[in-house]
Amino acid sequence: MMSDLPDRRGEMRASNADRDAVVQRLQEAAGEGRIDLAELAERVDRALAAKTYAELEPLTADLPSAHVIDQGEPLVLKGGLHGASRTGRWQVPAQISAHGGMGGVKLDFSQVDCRLPVIELEAHGQLAGVTIVIPEGWSAETDDVDPGLGGLKDKTTPDRHPGAPVVRLTGTGGAAGVVIRHPNAWERRKLRRNR
Structure with missing residues (x-):
């Protein structure tokens, strides 16, 4: 029964925080010169309209992870x-x-x-x-x-x-x-x- 769960993550609904995190990563990537401004605008529009993880994930799949991740207090x-x-x-x-x-x-x-x-x-x-x-x-x-x-x-x-x-x-x-x-x-x- 649990074996079908990995395939269902993409169907899960994305939150505002998920969309904001993708937009932030896209803005960082533009600042790093990885994507140009036209591509940034197009990807940001898609991120803000995304309803599921499956729609969000391709928008940053070709980008390396952000260099700074909040590590939190131990x-x-x-x-x-x-x-x-x-x-x-x-x-x-x-x-x-x-x-x-x-x-x-x-x-x-x-x-x-x-x-x-x-x-x-x-x-x-x-x-x-x-x-x-x-x-x-x-x-x-x-x-x-x-x-x-x-x-x-x-x-x-x-x-x-x-x-x-x-x-x-x-x-x-x-x-x-x-x-x-x-x-x-x-x-x-x-x-x-x-x-």
């Missing part, structure tokens, strides 16, 4: 006694550190709009563990994690969408371990209801 989450989480829609920085503590940490990227090519995520499972949920189409690099006693469970698939973020995972499993996975069946149902 995020540090500590599970402590009661746990900590980031779920729903939240601003993803380029660097995240998660310490499971005694309450555990959950990082859920399922509903975020992230334009970073790479997210550096340092996870330490400690006593209660760290769970990381990434959308279908994102990929994970987990070779640099020390499994510790709790181990590392990488349940992600290598089917990365073009331009989707890569989560580069480092750290230690600790006593409880680190899990990185895509949304499970219950989470997928919840995501469909929220749309």
Whole structure:
């Protein structure tokens, strides 16, 4: 059932922020001399009229990524006694550190709009563990994690969408371990209801 999701991204409706980001990239490209003013005007018009990702993506497909991407302030989450989480829609920085503590940490990227090519995520499972949920189409690099006693469970698939973020995972499993996975069946149902 999930295998048809990659093809459906293009059908998804674009937001004002998506259109604005494409217009900004086109203006930067014109300033860099990559496209001329006539082409800029034509592409901007198409971007502003775009309704779906499929209409937006071709407008910048022949341009390199913008040189400056907002990396955000590093995020540090500590599970402590009661746990900590980031779920729903939240601003993803380029660097995240998660310490499971005694309450555990959950990082859920399922509903975020992230334009970073790479997210550096340092996870330490400690006593209660760290769970990381990434959308279908994102990929994970987990070779640099020390499994510790709790181990590392990488349940992600290598089917990365073009331009989707890569989560580069480092750290230690600790006593409880680190899990990185895509949304499970219950989470997928919840995501469909929220749309």
